[in-house]
Amino acid sequence: MSRLRLNTLHITNYKNVLSASYSFDKPIHCFVGNNGQGKTNTLDAIYHLAMGRSYFSTINAHSINHKADFMRLEGHFVREENTERIECQLKRGESKIFIRNAKKYKKLSEHIGLLPTVMISPADVDLINEGSQTRRSFIDKLIGQADKTYLNQLIDYQKTLQQRNALLKQMGSFRGGANETLAIYDEQLIRYGIPIYEARKHYLAEFEPLFQSRYTTISGGKEIVSLNYESQLANEAFGSLLLKAAQNDRAAQFSTVGVHKDDLVFSIEGYPIKKFGSQGQRKSFLIALKLAQFDMLQQSTSLTPLLLLDDIFDKLDEQRVAEIINLVHESSFGQLFITDTHPERTAKVIEQTAKPFELHHL
């Protein structure tokens, strides 16, 4: 397993972090300070540089400090013994610029998979509570880090879907023909959609045992949990689904069948966790999902991902946090970034693990 480290980080105008510089020479770094000081935003700055976007928002402008007209991030990573200098520049109203070793990327997707990073955050409850879009995006990130073809197919599928929906709208308003064009879009949806379905099925089958194993460790192995990949394509060919839905789609003026309807159903003892899971079970479930994501990224990239633990004490008791720190370190040379409001608590827990660490007060 190769090393991945973040050595230095410079932040300018990233949300409420106006200016900060760090050098990280330990395996564990903790950002401590009161609420609202920018701990989460600092972790997000790391995530943004490594993964090409904020963990929390897909809207670029949200990353720029309200009172500034640009933000800038710079990080020096070490990956397989090579230094990677990554810069991200964003001016208000312009598109984001990503630079690797002084060379500008043509497309942001070129950066994906280079610096695998996993964030565990209180916002992860969205995975349980929100709609299927959140879970599809989780799956897509999981696969996209390992598989560039998948990313491109997703982009092409999404584009075709938008065009098809626009056409359905037109057909609805003008009652025009354009059936031939619809048929062309159907063909394209099938061309991109089937490999997306196959990839999701394949990667989720690999993901499930990793998840099971993490859940067992975290929860003490009492309950049976499951992840079920649900897709309309599982029971019927995509072509036939589209044909049957044609009438419906025209009435609804959007595309009602396809992999954009896929979902990942979380259950515990056979019941949906959203309705029947206890608070503790949900927390364990979410952490297991994220640690399994960590495991899978590690397998697929042969790099130990950076792990960002935001407000982890919020989710778990001190014993569990210490276990997680140990678990992550046992397998590999990972690097861990943690935030907490209580410096003493953090220090106490990490001291138990006997790993070198540094506290950064915000």
Ligand SMILES: Nc1ncnc2c1ncn2[C@@H]1O[C@H](COP(=O)(O)OP(=O)(O)O)[C@@H](O)[C@H]1O
């Ligand atoms: N674009 C922005 N510009 C300025 N401040 C922002 C921006 N986005 C978020 N904030 C502020 O950042 C603060 C939260 O920072 P955060 O990193 O979550 O704090 P912590 O994790 O230390 O509690 C909030 O006060 C919020 O208003």
Ligand SMILES: [Mg+2]
């Ligand atoms: Mg926070």
